[in-house]
Amino acid sequence: MTRADNKNKLVSQAEGASQAATPSQTIAAYLKKMEPTFAEVLPKHIDKERLLRIALTTIRTNPKLLECTIPSLMASVMQSATLGLEPGLLGHCYFLPFKNNRTGTSEVQFIIGYKGMIDLARRSGNIQSISAHEVYENDFFELIYGLDENLKHIPWHTRSDERFDQPGMIRGAYMVAKFKDGGHYIHYMPKQEIDLHRARSKSANNGPWVSDYIEMCKKTVVRSGWKWLPISIEMAEQVVRSDESVRKDITETATSEVPIIEYNADDLETQPQQEESEVVPEEQQTLV
Known part of the structure; x- marks a missing residue:
């Protein structure tokens, strides 16, 4: 291989690295793929595009969420869609990152806020x-x-x-x-x-x-x-489940259809997590 060939190879590798997706772009790709599934469960008063935009903004603004597993992120967005609650500033619900000491992975817990519970009660x-x-x-x-x-x-x-x-x-x-x-x-x-x-x-x-x-x-x-x-028994039970556990309704099968985009851990920043949970689901889990 000539020196020119080596140079071209290095240039191609550099260009490929520069085009590697960021963690937020990876998550955006999954959200886009799951969009039809979210649309099926959304209440009529919630706009699909608005919910996904707010969910992605919530995830992007907390680097700790970018480190969490894709299935747990998608499960939290699914819960938000099912209940018709917007995450973030309104205080309806929150996405809480935590460390699962048993698996060594970072996952997301969906938490209903006080305003979200009141909103659900009014909708009854x-x-x-x-x-x-x-x-x-x-x-x-x-x-x-x-x-x-x-x-x-x-x-x-x-x-x-x-x-x-x-x-x-x-x-x-x-x-x-x-x-x-x-x-x-x-x-x-x-x-x-x-x-x-x-x-x-x-x-x-x-x-x-x-x-x-x-x-x-x-x-x-x-x-x-x-x-x-x-309030209906179904709604009451759904709130209890959502408020106390990490849902696994979005499985690896659901997310495996989306192309995996690799990224480096160096792309992530570290900052304190401001939203915490009242309940952590398992003894093996600790807050990030």
Whole structure:
């Protein structure tokens, strides 16, 4: 082989390396291939292109997700599509990367957010309104259970009987759901009970339990009262499964039809993961 041939070979190899797909391009290829499958399960109110665009943006903006296995990524997008919840900024649902110590791979867990659970409840058709609120030490809060339930909550900064410069410590959180048939449901959890739920979480000392404690309090009370809402059994079970496990509905068969595009680990950057899970599915798994 001549020197010119060697030079041409090196140039060709360099050009091929420069054209290698990035991790996000690889995932985009899989999403495109799975697009018809996602479209089959999407609720009517969700636009297919918008959901896939948001999902890809969510994955691209978190390098840790780019390291996760393709089947687990596709499974999370499928769950998002099935429930009609958009991942990311709206807080409807999240894609959480975690390390599976048993297999040594990084995978994705799909997590429903507090706003997503409220959105699903409203879509049931039986609920007129539903909301969740935190209660502070300096709020006026009175809740009476019984045949004639009564709830009165005046936030600290709107009280007329007393004035406060700060809210004080958080006391708890509650959910109120009004049904279209005229009924209602009130569920209150004191801080001590909420913290018991937090203590059972493997992300108790990081993620949203630290950065967004109030939002996690509201999610906990909605999640706890979920079983008492007039929602179909199928929807309730789907939410429970989605909120507590990593789904494997998208199998290797589904993704094997998409060409594998290789990329180097050097393409990945490292940054802290901001969204954490309340529940991690297996003892062998640790958060990335």
